[in-house]
Amino acid sequence: MAQKPSIPKGTRDFSPVEMVKRNYIFDTIKEVFQLYGFMPIETPSMENLSTLMGKYGEEGDKLLFKVLNSGDFISKVRDEQLQERNSVKLTTKISEKGLRYDLTVPFARYVVQHRNDISFPFKRYQIQPVWRADRPQKGRYREFYQCDVDVIGSNSLLNEVELIQIVDEVYRRLQLNVVVKLNNRKILAGIAEIIGEAEKIIDITVAIDKLDKIGLENVNKELAEKGVSAKAIETLQPIILLSGTNAEKATKLKELLADSEVGMKGIEELETVFNYLDSLNVETEVELDLTLARGLNYYTGAIFEVKSKDMEFGSITGGGRYDDLTGIFGLKDVSGVGISFGADRIYDVLEQMNKFPEETAATTKVLFINFGEKEELFCLPILSKLRANGINAEIYPASQKMKKQMTYANNKNIPYVIMVGETEMEEGVVSLKNMETGDQEKLTPEQLIEKLA
């Protein structure tokens, strides 16, 4: 055999069986999005690097896939630059495009670029692949799908509430038990402020975020390493370890953050959201979690994260409010909020929990066994009629051995098989065999349609 073909690291092929399952996820999510009035858009796989760079932090820039310029790009680079052997610098000379890293930044670009055609608030959803040059692991790929919903151009906290309702509805339809973790960047900013380390907010949130993973001791250690003063760390302790119901946490937080204007604003926002939720039929547990930070540094208000309650896994949905993402592209004072469903991780959870529905509308319902030319001529009009009635049907394309045709039906999990030979043609009927029970009956074409429809 010649060298086996392969695909790039961290990418995957999807078989027909997998695609049926994947589409089940996408279709469910899409339906719910539309139920809440969101409309789809798509953006190109590639964006200009100027759009992408600097939006995801230093780490993110490294994880961007860059696309080489076309043509004889290297001849335009000066010798000194080549000799310098500085990849980062050289990249700017030979690459001006990159694969999108997420859907939010391209969306911000889209909004700014099409601002005159958009009426705000703009509610859009977007289901497309994104690429990250991360090192792959289980549940982490270099190409994966995100399902984003965002509403931009509205400050109302009602948007936050609707997003949580969407999460609730999607996971109810997918029959997964999840918990929504909710926090607010303003509270985190307030905490940093009252412990006197306002400028270290990023380091502090990143450290706190790891609490349930590495424990309190290691969090404190990391804080110290990042240069947070011992006194500040001490003040921080009661805040990190805050417990009780959401209302209790909020009450205590108000005392602790009384001197911080941002902090109080954050609590107020959270309380508003919780008040709305209380009056709605949201089944999903929503928990105020102060240790939730999320890496993306463009978030400014609410932060969400959704985790499966049934298994230990990274977050399967996440998002938040960003007050000035479009500002970078020259459109000020437009606030947006959105969340992203990680379809690939949801797939893995559904697979492990065995929660995919058994029956799917996508597969073939009935196969015509092929006995030869004469029989084909008899069967083809009936086949057309089945399809006209919305019944997924196919005919085996050649009159091969019965066993082979039956095996084909088995492997494709086709529930019914139709056999037509001399006797059936004379009587003007077909023999319909149920592949599961083995039962067989003769039906006229009309009865057949009625039975399978």
Next chain:
RNA sequence: GUGGAUGUAGCUCAGUUGGUUAGAGCGCUGGAUUGUGGUUCCAGAGGUCGCCGGUUCGACCCCGGUCUUUCACCCCA
């Protein structure tokens, strides 16, 4: 990006302290059974032992490199 593991038939995996012809199960093809499959029985095909190089009389096995997959860290969906 850092550190560790892994790679043998289409799939899941055995195996050899380095020695001539590399094994199983499942799957595949054919037959028992040319209008009745998923069970059973029989037979058969299929592998440059990830790739490149080194050590050796001799390498699937030892060494180096490289790629894949995977685990932890980083970060994240």
